[in-house]
Amino acid sequence: xxxxxxxxxxxxxxxxxxxxxxxxxxxxxxxxxxxxxxxxxxxxxxxxxxxxxxxxxxxxxxxxxxxxxxxxxxxxxxxxxxxxxxxxxxxxxx
Numbered sequence: 355x356x357x358x359x360x361x362x363x364x365x366x367x368x369x370x371x372x373x374x375x376x377x378x379x380x381x382x383x384x385x386x387x388x389x390x391x392x393x394x395x396x397x398x399x400x401x402x403x404x405x406x407x408x409x410x411x412x413x414x415x416x417x418x419x420x421x422x423x424x425x426x427x428x429x430x431x432x433x434x435x436x437x438x439x440x441x442x443x444x445x446x447x448x
Contacts (some may be wrong), residue, residue: 357374403425409423409426411426411427
């Protein structure tokens with residue numbers, strides 16, 4: 355611990371940069387964790403859709419109308435943030 359404090363005192367710019375970087379990473383991870391969603395690649399999206407997952411498109415109405423994936427549901431971004439989460443049983447397509 356003593357060597358760590360000595361490093362911080364002798365190299366304040368490097369130490370400060372490390373602290374700022376650590377805080378930025380922590381803030382990013384915290385915001386991703388709160389979002390509740392998950393980013394997937396094209397192959398994973400196809401696999402999940404073949405397993406019955408529902409694709410939700412949160413782009414603007416004009417973007418959705420200009421082209422979207424078959425069976426995708428359009429939900430306004432503001433509306434999707436207000437709706438409560440549903441159980442996994444109600445998420446499956448009928």
